[in-house]
Amino acid sequence: MEVALLVIGNEILRGDTLDSNSNFLAGQLAKRGARLRRILTIPDELELIASELRTLAGQYDKVITSGGIGPTPDDLTRDAVAMAFGVGLVLYEDAVEEWRARRGTELNEGQLAMCTLPEGSRLIRTRTTPAPGFAIGNVYVLAGVPSVMKEMWSAIADEFSGTVQHVASFQVRMPESRFAAVLRDYQLRFPELDFGSYPKMEGEWYTEIKVHGDDPAAVAEVGSQLEADITALGA
Numbered sequence: 001m002e003v004a005l006l007v008i009g010n011e012i013l014r015g016d017t018l019d020s021n022s023n024f025l026a027g028q029l030a031k032r033g034a035r036l037r038r039i040l041t042i043p044d045e046l047e048l049i050a051s052e053l054r055t056l057a058g059q060y061d062k063v064i065t066s067g068g069i070g071p072t073p074d075d076l077t078r079d080a081v082a083m084a085f086g087v088g089l090v091l092y093e094d095a096v097e098e099w100r101a102r103r104g105t106e107l108n109e110g111q112l113a114m115c116t117l118p119e120g121s122r123l124i125r126t127r128t129t130p131a132p133g134f135a136i137g138n139v140y141v142l143a144g145v146p147s148v149m150k151e152m153w154s155a156i157a158d159e160f161s162g163t164v165q166h167v168a169s170f171q172v173r174m175p176e177s178r179f180a181a182v183l184r185d186y187q188l189r190f191p192e193l194d195f196g197s198y199p200k201m202e203g204e205w206y207t208e209i210k211v212h213g214d215d216p217a218a219v220a221e222v223g224s225q226l227e228a229d230i231t232a233l234g235a
Contacts, residue, residue, distance in 0.1 A: 001034040001162040004060040007041040008049055008067040008077055009144060021066045021142075021149050028153060033162030034062075044068060049080035057084065057139055062160065067144030069133065071110030077141055082118035085136060090119045092132075099130035126151035165194075166216040168223025172230055173206050179230045183209075190222055 005025055011017040022039050029036045037060060042048055049068070056063045068077030082089050095115040099107055107115070114131040117123075124133035124140070126148055133142045133152040140159075142152045172179070176197055187195050193213040200206055209230070211223040 001061045001160060002037045003029055003034050003160065004038040004040065004056040004063045005036060006049075006053060006056060006063060006065045007039065008044065008065060009041075010043050010074065012041055012067070013043055020146050021144065024146070024150065025064060025066075025153065028157065029160060031164065032157065032160050033164040034160040035162060044074040044076055046076045046080050046083070049076060050083035053080060053084040053139065057137060061138065063139045065139065065141050066149055069114065069131070069141060069143055071113050078113075078117055081136060081139060081141060084139075085118060085120075087119040087136075089116050091116045092121070092123065095123060095130070095132050098125070102130045124152045124155050126155070163214050165212045165214060166219045167210055167212050168219050169208055169210045170223070170227045171206050171208050173204075174230075174233065176207060178233055179209075182226070182229055182233070186222070186226055190218075193219065193222060195226075 005022055007019055007022055009017065012019050019041065026036050038056070040052060040056070042052055053063065053065065065077060068075045078089065091112065092115050096107060096112070099111060099115065117134050118136050121134035121136045124135060124142070128148055128151055133140070135141065135156065140156055142149045176199060183195050183197060193211055196210045196212070198208045198210070200208060209226065211219050211226060213219040
């Protein structure tokens with residue numbers, strides 16, 4: 001299962017808000033074996049959102065969007081999804097009834113707008129707020145607020161699956177330039193595996209090397225061989 005993530009919001013592109021949602025969803029998808037192939041961040045522009053969403057939905061098995069489903073003028077995701085799928089927007093009375101029951105008041109204009117979704121949508125509900133996310137076709141539309149987004153993800157997580165990759169990792173204390181040739185050689189010899197090198201600074205510099213793959217035995221064996229070969233360089 002190949003997945004794309006569309007992050008929507010001027011505040012992300014301006015640096016006003018840190019995009020923690022992408023990091024969270026990437027980790028969650030990896031744990032379930034679904035492969036996140038692309039993360040795209042775009043501004044609050046109706047036709048651009050619709051165009052990119054239409055493209056991604058045609059290229060990937062599933063698409064997750066984050067942001068733009070609130071009640072303010074810059075929240076354009078509902079309209080853009082409707083445009084992308086060529087459907088109208090309709091007021092979901094069950095969403096209205098749930099809101100009314102949970103809050104004990106009539107909905108104002110902004111709250112009604114959050115219950116007005118593309119026709120054919122399936123609601124994604126949370127305990128935190130009666131404002132729903134929704135799914136239509138192969139697209140899942142989640143909130144931008146991280147805590148609410150995580151609740152919405154919990155409601156749909158079981159719909160994402162695949163072959164969970166295995167990983168072997170070890171640390172060395174030497175510059176990447178010392179073992180880069182060895183890593184290139186291993187990548188050529190074992191194209192079915194993915195090799196990565198990640199310099200880090202936690203008190204002192206070190207590099208974490210990871211080997212990912214579908215076959216746990218191959219990952220363990222090749223990871224052990226690689227560690228021995230790099231260690232032999234004087235790590």
